[in-house]
Amino acid sequence: MKLDTQYQEKFQHRHIAPNQADTEKMLKTIGVNTLDELIAQTVPEKIRLKKPLNLPAAKSEFDYLNTLKQTASKNKVFKSFIGKGYYDVIVPGVIQRNILENPGWYTQYTPYQAEIAQGRLQALLNFQTMVVDLTGMEIANASLLDEGTAAAEAMFMQYSLRKNTNANIFFVSEELFPQTIDILKTRSEPYGIELQIGDHRTVELNENMFGAIVQYPAGNGAVYNYADFAATGHEKGIKLTVVADIMSLVLLTPPGEWGADIVVGTTQRFGVPMGFGGPHAAFFATKDEYKRAIPGRIIGVTIDSAGNYALRMALQTREQHIRRDKATSNICTAQALLAIMAGMYAVYHGPQGVKLIAERIHGLAVLLAKALGELGYKQLNESYFDTLKFDVAHLAGPIHSEALNNEMNFNYEGSVVTISVDETTSPDDIKNIVRFFAKVIGKTINDVNFDELKGDLQTVIPTELQRTSAYLTHSLFNTHHSEHEMLRYIKSLEAKDLSLCHSMIALGSCTMKLNATTEMVPVTWAEFSKIHPFAPADQVGGYMQLFDEINNWLSEITGFAAMSLQPNAGAQGEYAGLMVIRAYHRDRGDHHRNIALIPSSAHGTNPASAAMAGMKIVVVKCDDNGNIDVADMKAKAEQYKNELSCLMVTYPSTHGVFEESIIEICDIIHQNGGQVYMDGANMNAQVGLTSPANIGADVCHLNLHKTFCIPHGGGGPGMGPIGVAKHLVPYLPGHAVVDIDRGKSIHAVSAAPWGSASILIISHAYIAMMGGEGLTNATRYAILNANYIKARLQEHFPVLYTGANGRCAHEMILDCRSFKSFGIEVTDIAKRLMDYGFHAPTVSFPVAGTVMVEPTESEPKHELDRFCDAMIAIRHEIADVASGLLDKTDNPLKNAPHTVSVITGNEWEHPYSRQKAAFPLPYVAAYKFWPSVGRVNDTYGDRTLICSCPPLTDYEFEESEVTTPEYGT
Structure with a gap:
């Protein structure tokens, strides 16, 4: 027996399922002799790449994880007190293992088929109920992408609801987090919205303002009473958005009780790791009267064909696939998996548990303030929840050095140091901080009497801002507090949902492929999951290496000069790409170029994104074969050549065809002064065979949650980075906190500089283990x-x-x-x-x-x-x-x-057998998955909209209320 010591298993043989024998049978059925012959008949020769992909040799799964461990070790996991919307958390093990790390949850598809998605629909309804309870509002959606973009969605909703159509000023509190202000700048500019950034205490509200936005607690940590500000605004027809810290709302009077019209924020603090910026589930809550203007998805209660309790996505007529450029938003996804985690955090801890956590956070902040006060440091926030603000003058440098020596990160702005306490902060952490704050002024920790301070800790929240209303009162938040109960609850919901664990999900344009375990494992490593997105650059060498590698690899795959990894969804990538094109034209003096040509077959997100980018949509016809009508497109390109901004095109087409005329189409656009934006939804049919740059595109977003193996998670997370040609590189998105400016960068499109950074690891793993050949x-x-x-x-x-x-x-x-x-x-x-x-x-x-x-x-x-x-x-x-x-x-x-x-019911009156109904083919008996409800009634659910958890005892129907569903297109 000859032994081979050089053998190394190829990951591509694990990812690509058909073996050689099956491949030959499939080719015979198709009617070709080889796979090369099939590809030659499918992909037009003139767009084919001439060279193979120039990527590093594929790594085995074992070698990849070992190499990534070395990369991860370049990240320094310091204790974070930076705050600014990102906080370290304790992820309950039962949630981490059974949801975040469980393919039964992360390989589910968006719940469009409600009958086999009742588990995650219930989990998302729990999330909505939690948000409604804590914000004091009447209705909430099933999550958005991040806090900053949720604030931008709120601004646009206020703008679209304004009664005075001449009002175009949006007041922005200067104490919003800077990344949120940055995104508001991006989103306001195409609509001609003027941002007035200032102090809410001194601004004069007027009739030219349609809306205002404040942070609660403010970005500097102060807790303000905004009730009078809200009332004054309402007198002048100004709606108010409040960006709220969800953990603080356990102790603070909810915004819905003092005048907020919209409340947004992030639920990251509810058991979702920082992950260097994401993914995290934002929340969006408002008044019931605005329900048809809410962006994103809403889960609603309805009944099934037997009149039983059932759930489904509600009010879908608001969405971009139906309303297109008139949609309330271009967002066609959510952060479902992270929203489910946050909702389960509330289920597991319950109202008393989260209150104890919030009180502990607040208590440690008060203790730190008092202890440093005894050393002579003056804390500047009169009222606060978790964030302390000190002007330390010339001591900022020494404090910074000592903090680093103790592996702690604070937030520094000149002589001002802010310290944000979180769920993971311990009394020992407080003592360590006090110790080195004492050291820099020549004192010791013995100068502070901790026993006396801890014996008399009182809240600093004013009485009028202390929460008195109940929250999380539904039985589901008051039942599952032992781990056994929680485990069984999670598993009971998981059992109602069909995922890739059960069978293939053959969805066109959605690409439900393998999410390999090796790709997923590193996401929860502490070196990646516990890093703050604004951590100092010298502490995140591992992430920087990973970003550099994935940027180079994706640039090679697309043929582009550079990537921006910031967009954290496909639709966000569309918007970012269009804003880059807009910036390019405007920089050249072509402010008038605002026409987007969009084929009639395009995804609904395309016209919605174009409208958000301030463009006018001109629809291009498709011919009888489903291809772009080249003659119609050429005529319109020439008709609008002076105003043409871009063409939005999907390749292969939305109809699943490699259009032969694509190079000619791109040339026509360029000849008439436009740019070509390629929707990357179907990139999984291009990789290695052709590329966006090769067909003539100038910019393209990539759905990493499709082509590059980030899982769907029941409707999110996703990532939508964009690649651009060399002339567009200077305009790629920048960021207000972390310097990633390219020279002429547009403002940020997402809250974190590299979007949902922690899940980029998944795509990095996929590319590294597949290699160019794979x-x-x-x-x-x-x-x-x-x-x-x-x-x-x-x-x-x-x-x-x-x-x-x-x-x-x-x-x-x-x-x-x-x-x-x-x-x-x-x-x-x-x-x-x-x-x-x-x-x-x-x-x-x-x-x-x-x-x-x-x-x-x-x-x-x-x-x-x-x-x-x-x-x-x-x-x-x-x-x-x-x-x-x-x-x-x-x-x-x-x-x-x-x-x-x-x-199994006693009655069966149908003219076909039970066997035919339930087991129509022999294989079904061995693999039977039972839908948990009958066909859902969409009409009933929209007519009697319920978007938070009703007590099941209250959810009983008279037979006359049960109606036949209205189905169709």
Whole structure:
């Protein structure tokens, strides 16, 4: 036996599922001899890369983790007292292990198919209830991206609701966190909103102002009573947004009780690691009268087909995929996984637990203030929650040095030092701080009588600002306080949700591929998770190395000159890219260039983002084959050549086709003075075969939560970094706190300088372990798997669009519109797939009455076959309806999904068997996933909107209230 000592397992063989034998069978089914032949027939030769990707050799999983440990060691985990919206936390182990580190939670898809998403919908409803309770408002959404962008969304909502359309001034308290002010500058400029930044105590509010925003507690830590300020504003028609610290609201009077119209903030303090800036779930709460103007997603209560309690996403007609450029926001995601963690933190600790935590934080802050006061230091905040402010004059330098010697970070602004206490702060930390503060003035800790101070600690919060109202009163916040109870509660919700743990989720444009364990493991390492985003540069060498590497790798993959890692969602990347294009034109004196050409097939986020960037949208037609109508586009480019800003294009197209004319399209735009923005939603069909720069694009965002393996997490987190050509590099986003300015940088688009930095590790791991060859093979196999499904299903479902050689790219659209003639809607197919154990493909997008299927390279042939078998069986059921063998109104499709309570009930009056309903194919019995509710009633839920947890005893319905759902497109 000859032994091979050089063997090293290739990660690509773990990530790409089909083996060689299955590959050959699939190629035979498709009708080609080799994978190279299929790629040649699919990807136009003129856009193909001439050289392989120049990336480092692929690492094994073992070697990658060892190397990353060395990189991580370059980050210094100092104790953070910086504050400014980011605080160290204690993540309850039961939540970290069973949610954050659990693929049963992080591989779930956005809950568009509510019947198999009841667990995470309940967890998000818990989050909304928590936010409503703590803010004192009436309705909250299911999270936004971060605190700064939530504040910007609030500003735009106030602007859109203003009654005086001539009012264009937005008052901004100078004591907002600087990163929030930076984002407000970015978002206000395209709309011509004038920011008036000043002191809320001295500003003269007037009728030219449509809104105001303040921080509570203020950025310097002071707690102000804003009640009179709110009342004065309301007298003048000015709505008030309050940026609130959610932990402080346990002790402070909630803004909803003293006049706030909107309350935003971050829930990071509720058990979500700092992670060098993210991901964290922001919250957005407001009055019920503004519910149709709220950005983002809202979870609402409804009933199912049996009249039972059920949940689903509410008021979706507000969203950009329906309203497009008229949408309330371009955000089509949330921070679902992090919102779920924050909500579970409240469930686990309950009202008494979070109060004890908040009181401890406040108590330690008061103790520190008194102790330093005994040393002669004057604390400047008369009232505060957790943040102390000292003007130490010439002692700032020595204090800084001593803090570093003790591995502590404070916030320094000239001679002013601010210290923010958090959940992880201990009495020993307080003594250490006092010790070296004493040292720099020649005293010792013995000059402070801690026993006396601790014996007489009183709150410094004024009586009128001390909270008296109850919160977290629902039974779910008062039940699960032992770990066993909490574990079972988490698992009970997880069991209601279908994830990648159960079966493939073949969603077009969503790319639900493998999120490998090795990619996920480092996210919770302390060297990455416990770093403050404003930590000194010499303490974050590991992160800087990681950013530099991923910037170089993504630049090589896209063909661009540089990346900005700041945008923390795909839609945020779209907006950032358009703002960079806007800045480029304006810097050249072309202020008039504000027309965005957008194909009619584009994602709804495209026109919504363009509108946010101050652009006017001109729609370009698509031809009968689903491609951009080049003649129409050329005519419009020439018509608007003096005002043309950009073209927004998705490649391959939203229809799943590599359009042959893409280079010509880009050339036409450039010839008429415009830039080409490429939506990177379908980048997983490009990597290694072509690139945005190669086809002629100038800027592109990448959905790292799609192509580069960051998991969906039930609807977020995501990352949307942008790559740009050399001439656009100077305009990439900067930041108000951390110097990342490129010379002519636009203001920040996200709160943290590198967005949701901690999850960039996932994409870094994926690229490092796949290498150039592996990434290219992933693209090739994504195309193979898609064309295999197409070959198996095209005799049963017409494939709407294909390329010149009859091939699809990485996804395809199956046309189901003809079934309407005998009463079957595409929604019926989606719901029936649940009975077969599958999540539906994308429904009615980009074409109404169709499904868009994308299998990804991570699915093996037997799983593809299982899905195809299910789709073919459903097609036979449709045929039976058409022929009359199945009743047109009482059939397995119309009644789907079938729950276990229906199947095992005493009564069964349907003309088909229970077996056919629940176990329609032999494999289903072995893999059965039971939907926890019947088909949800969207109409009822929007008509009787309930967006926080009702007591189940109060949620009973009269039979007359149960209505038939209205489904369709």
